[in-house]
Amino acid sequence: xxxxxxxxxxxxxxxxxxxxxxxxxxxxxxxxxxxxxxxxxxxxxxxxxxxxxxxxxxxxxxxxxxxxxxxxxxxxxxxxxxxxxxxxxxxxxxxxxxxxxxxxxxxxxxxxxxxxxxxxxxxxxxxxxxxxxxxxxxxxxxxxxxxxxxxxxxxxxxxxxxxxxxxxxxxxxxxxxxxxxxxxxxxxxxxxxxxxxxxxxxxxxxxxxxxxxxx
Numbered sequence: 001x002x003x004x005x006x007x008x009x010x011x012x013x014x015x016x017x018x019x020x021x022x023x024x025x026x027x028x029x030x031x032x033x034x035x036x037x038x039x040x041x042x043x044x045x046x047x048x049x050x051x052x053x054x055x056x057x058x059x060x061x062x063x064x065x066x067x068x069x070x071x072x073x074x075x076x077x078x079x080x081x082x083x084x085x086x087x088x089x090x091x092x093x094x095x096x097x098x099x100x101x102x103x104x105x106x107x108x109x110x111x112x113x114x115x116x117x118x119x120x121x122x123x124x125x126x127x128x129x130x131x132x133x134x135x136x137x138x139x140x141x142x143x144x145x146x147x148x149x150x151x152x153x154x155x156x157x158x159x160x161x162x163x164x165x166x167x168x169x170x171x172x173x174x175x176x177x178x179x180x181x182x183x184x185x186x187x188x189x190x191x192x193x194x195x196x197x198x199x200x201x202x203x204x205x206x207x208x209x210x211x212x213x214x215x
Contacts, residue, residue, distance in 0.1 A: 004088045005090045005200070006081065006085060008098065010132070013144075015135070016134055017134055018039070028092075028197075036089050066104045096131075107162045135168065
């Protein structure tokens with residue numbers, strides 16, 4: 001397998017991203033791979049504070065929400081992601097830029113060119129090598145939630161459908177995205193994720209042409 005790689009899990013509410021990210025990290029570590037597992041928003045001291053505001057705060061404007069996410073990402077890239085990649089480690093991140101494009105761009109209806117420009121500024125052009133989109137029907141995903149809902153989960157169906165449609169459009173437009181049917185059992189999704197990542201780390205971009213249609 002190759003050394004440094006930046007792998008991101010994306011998806012709507014209830015898609016199982018966090019579970020699959022943790023499972024993948026554990027499987028790679030068992031093989032002796034040096035892995036860094038992180039998440040957005042969060043992953044740093046500043047990120048944790050901003051996470052509380054954007055997930056549980058009330059009355060934030062869409063602009064403030066966007067800037068909080070971008071500030072958290074800037075710190076995460078600087079403190080965690082870039083140093084890990086420079087040291088040849090595999091970075092697995094639960095959400096990254098794709099979430100901003102889907103939620104603030106498509107979901108909130110903010111100007112996508114502006115969102116992309118701001119994101120490029122805070123990441124200094126850093127982009128994932130592989131993005132695994134765990135796709136699930138909006139109603140099914142929300143039904144899976146069994147805890148107190150945060151500010152995004154409380155949004156209406158139309159918002160979440162816009163987010164899902166945005167994700168699917170992003171996947172169709174970018175070769176480093178892979179769509180995975182997240183409506184299946186956790187173990188089935190886990191095995192597909194493992195096959196895709198194993199092949200990607202072994203063969204690199206050659207896996208993309210075949211994997212992008214995997215559902």
